[in-house]
Every structure is written in C-alpha cells, then in structure tokens.
Amino acid sequence: MAGVLLQFSLLQLGLVAGAAVFASVVGGIAGYGTGLLLPVVLVPIIGPEPVVPVMAIASLLINVSRVAAFRAAIEWRRTLVVLATAVPACVLGAWFYTRLSTAGTQLVIGAFLVASVLLRRFLKARDLRLGEGGLAAGGAGFGAITGTAPGTGVILISLLMASGLGGAAVIATDAAISVIVHLVQVLVFGVAGVIDARVAAIALLIGACSVPGAFLARNIVGRMPVRLHAAILDGVVLLGGAMMVASALR
Numbered sequence: 001m002a003g004v005l006l007q008f009s010l011l012q013l014g015l016v017a018g019a020a021v022f023a024s025v026v027g028g029i030a031g032y033g034t035g036l037l038l039p040v041v042l043v044p045i046i047g048p049e050p051v052v053p054v055m056a057i058a059s060l061l062i063n064v065s066r067v068a069a070f071r072a073a074i075e076w077r078r079t080l081v082v083l084a085t086a087v088p089a090c091v092l093g094a095w096f097y098t099r100l101s102t103a104g105t106q107l108v109i110g111a112f113l114v115a116s117v118l119l120r121r122f123l124k125a126r127d128l129r130l131g132e133g134g135l136a137a138g139g140a141g142f143g144a145i146t147g148t149a150p151g152t153g154v155i156l157i158s159l160l161m162a163s164g165l166g167g168a169a170v171i172a173t174d175a176a177i178s179v180i181v182h183l184v185q186v187l188v189f190g191v192a193g194v195i196d197a198r199v200a201a202i203a204l205l206i207g208a209c210s211v212p213g214a215f216l217a218r219n220i221v222g223r224m225p226v227r228l229h230a231a232i233l234d235g236v237v238l239l240g241g242a243m244m245v246a247s248a249l250r
Contacts, residue, residue: 004201012045016202017209024062024210027153028069028171028217029232034062035151036243038206046202053189053199054206055150056094060182061207065214066175073172078135078163082156082177085136086143090181093147094188114241130162138162139177146181147188153178154241168218 005013019041027034038058039051046054067074130138138159146152156177160170189195 004197005205007198008045013205015041016045016205020206020209021213024213025217027062028066028214029220035059035153039150042202046198050199052150053194054203056182056185056189057195057200057203058206059150060179060186061203062210062214063175063178063182065211066171067179069214069218070168070172070175073168074176075165075169075173078160078165079173079176081132081135082139082142082159083180085140086177086181087184089140089143090147090184091188093144094185095147095192111241111245114238114245129164130159135159135163143181147185
C-alpha cells in the first residue's frame with residue numbers, strides 16, 4: 001500500500017488527509033457530510049471513476065470509528081428495521097451503479113432531502129412520527145441509492161430523525177447501520193472487480209485520518225443541546241439537498 005501511495009505527491013496526500021479529518025468531524029456532528037465533502041478533493045486527484053469504491057471503503061472505516069465513539073447511544077431496534085430492507089437494496093444498487101444516470105439520481109436525491117426536512121417538521125408539529133413500516137420502506141430507498149453514489153448518509157439521518165431519534169442517538173444509529181450497508185457495498189464492488197490497490201490505499205488513508213475526528217465530534221455533540229443539534233442537522237440536510245440539485249442541474 002505504501003508503494004501505491006508514493007504515486008501521489010505529498011501535497012496531494014496532505015490534502016486527502018486534511019480533508020478526511022475535517023470531514024470526519026463534520027460527519028460526526030451532523031451524521032453525514034463525509035461523502036459530500038471528500039469527493040470534492042478526491043476527483044481532481046484520482047479521477048471520478050474510483051470515487052464511489054474509495055468512498056465505500058472509507059465510509060466503512062469511518063463509521064466503524066463512529067460506532068466505537070458513540071456505541072452507548074445506538075438504538076438497536078431501529079438499526080435492525082432499516083437493515084432488513086437496506087442490505088438487499090444496497091446489493092442491487094451497488095451491482096448496477098455504473099448503469100445509472102448520476103445527474104438524474106442527484107436531482108431526485110436532492111429534491112427528496114429538501115422535502116424530508118419539511119416533512120419531518122410537519123410530522124413533529126402534529127406529534128406524528130415515522131413508524132417501523134415507513135422506516136423500513138425508507139431503508140430500502142437509502143440502501144439502493146447508497147449502492148450507487150457517495151454522500152447519501154443524509155437520507156438515513158432524515159429517516160432516523162423522522163422516526164423520533166435525536167441527539168447522539170441519531171449519529172450512533174446511523175453509524176451502526178452504515179457499517180453493515182457499506183460492508184455489503186464493498187463486498188459487491190470486490191466481486192465486480194472495481195477495487196484495486198490504488199482504491200484501497202487511498203481509502204485506508206482516509207479511514208486512518210478519520211479516527212481522531214470521530215472522537216472529537218463525540219465530545220462536541222455531548223456538550224450540545226438537543227434542540228441546537230436538531231437545528232444543525234436540518235441545516236445540513238437542506239444544504240446537502242441543495243448541493244445535489246445544483247450538481248445535477250449543472
């Protein structure tokens with residue numbers, strides 16, 4: 001792996017490492033963001049094609065560190081409900097990811113994300129929550145989309161918040177689900193032959209640099225009021241949705 005990394009300049013490796021730490025802190029606070037921030041740095045360095053496999057491995061490693069940091073707050077019942085539908089959907093999404101229209105997918109995801117914040121606030125105002133059936137249905141959509149593109153963790157955050165979770169429980173449960181889903185994605189990509197030494201080396205660098213960011217984020221979240229955290233999450237969801245829509249329209 002070290003030999004593969006020598007193909008890149010110190011500046012390039014430094015940019016990847018720095019972006020990984022920063023994105024890990026943002027993702028640990030907001031529950032997502034790593035998959036949206038890192039591709040901005042990765043595409044000019046490794047090109048667009050390897051980004052999805054790189055982010056699949058990196059996201060697996062990043063979420064393992066988040067599980068270690070937030071494990072006490074995991075809500076296991078919701079985790080199992082989402083995984084029951086997200087795993088098979090992710091297998092299909094990962095297998096066919098090269099055949100899908102990226103722009104079309106981004107447009108649909110972005111519109112859904114913006115609408116999800118409004119829907120969550122509508123349900124909360126009427127003291128209604130997303131039940132296990134709705135959570136399972138949303139899990140299928142999340143799994144399918146995650147198999148095809150990076151930066152879809154915000155969908156899962158929206159679903160978990162609509163089901164009534166808040167604070168550190170959102171981050172912890174999101175991480176537990178994401179570990180399994182990204183493991184499945186990596187296995188499918190491995191069978192399909194799209195993971196090589198270059199992809200693995202960059203992903204491992206990102207994963208290693210993300211560990212301190214996860215524990216720093218835990219300390220920040222632990223001191224943050226629940227209502228403020230929810231407001232930040234809504235803000236990032238809206239921003240992520242707008243970014244995806246803008247990217248698709250370009």
